[in-house]
Amino acid sequence: MARSTGGRWTGEPLAAYDYQPTPYSGPDTYQPGRYRDDAIHTPKREKAPADDHQPQQRAAKSRLDEWMEVDFKFGGSRIKRKAVALILLGAPAVLPLFFMLPALITLNSNTFAVSVDDTLGTGAELCLFLCLLVTPINTLTGQRWFVPLRRWYGIMMACCAIGDATAASITDNFAGGVFGRLAGHVFELMGFIMVMLVIPLLITGNPWAQRKLGRYWKMLHRLIYVIWGLLAAHLMLLEGFGFQRGSDGSGFAGDGDPIFHQRFYQYSVCSLFLLTLRLPPVKRWIAARQKEGRNWLVYLTIAPIFALFLFGFIFIVNEEIFKGIDSFTEHPSAE
């Protein structure tokens, strides 16, 4: 079958769909790799004749990236705006570890036993979501200046997860020694596997390892998706598949928002946004609308999913701040 240039697309500009009008000679099958690359990143597209708002939109995007590259004078030195923005956005990722610092300095085992899971565990979850958020935001906005944050959030996620596991192995009340405390329950085993998987990612999360590992680096770092999945199992089992209440689940007595405080629900609504914007057909649809200059349609469609993401994310942040401050003051909350 010859490649159709009409049909349902008749009358629509081909350039906007990244169609390459070359004679077709290959097999009449779909080639995902080639197609995906074309759909997401198309240098030729930029050279194509403008038929709508495309040029202004792209120019606006690149303007922000360019604006971020500009230096400004601070004290006696010059600093890039991007560096300041990255520091401001990256600094909160240190908070979970900072919250536990007083307990570490004073070797307060009670604080570690009671609230390290909530402070560092939730912190690791937040950092994971922030790490995973970079790609969808890049897909939506086309900007790249914040991409270095992905590595930073990933590193902080690993540090929080390893810190959580280390403290749990020493201070938890579960029987069975260190291994019992780390993997004595199924939800703990999930957490333990996650920590084991995060270690190679932490070790290879640098440009040197990236160079040395070559194409295997990306394959290795796809483990982050396994960790993301295991976190679902970890949280699901931790709080009785989202139905448990009280000391072993969310919602101590007096909690007016037991559903919002269910960690598995928070995870689910955040993951919905992160997952949806990773689906190839969705990315393709977004890329096509962006090429048409109809970014407003993309934002409009994504808005409810993003609102839901924010809904869940705010409750996780609230949990982190609430438990973190309790840990910082060394009066941990058992809630």
Add this chain to the structure above:
Amino acid sequence: MSGTYVIDRQEHAGKLILMVISSLAAVLVIAGLVYATGTSARHQAALAAAGCEPSLFISGFPCTTEQMIASQYQAIATPATQQLNTAMAAYAVNEGHNLAAAEAGLSAEVATEQAFDNSLAAMTFTPQNRATADALIQQATSTGNPVPSAAAIFTPQLTAIADALIQANENLAKVATEQAQSRSLTQMRSFNHRIQAASATVQTEMKLIRKALDSPPPAG
């Protein structure tokens, strides 16, 4: 199958996925906002269901039942009141003729008041008491035992009343100490009106805390 058709189908699938997920998300957000409006009512209902008194609930802290906190207060107040009555009776018997015995009665009164203050202070909402209570609750939870009544602490509002009671009691103990140092029975009796005034203040504060706890007056 043509590439164009594949592109079309993929895009169509993307659109469909987004429409479905976006609609679902919109419904969930609206449901969440509606649910959030009932937070306060659910908070009250959850407290009632767990036997917690809303006025005794400490945010970020497991529920303390009214019964727990009232019985803990009674456990402090009842023996203290009995000892105090005994000491006051001893003083009343001896204030007219036996200086040493009256002094002993006053000293016992002071010791009782100080012990009561210390016990009450252990229930107030301080970071240290909160951490202790948290540790007790955590231990009980992990071992599957019921939460001990010693884990019951006052709310910040109740702590304000308890602090006032402690202060009034300290004042009473101070006057009683001065009274016990009297060199004569006449000098000792001259303190009685000051003691009565200080006692009245203590009684007022005790009534306030009992009212807040909905607790009956201690026996004896």
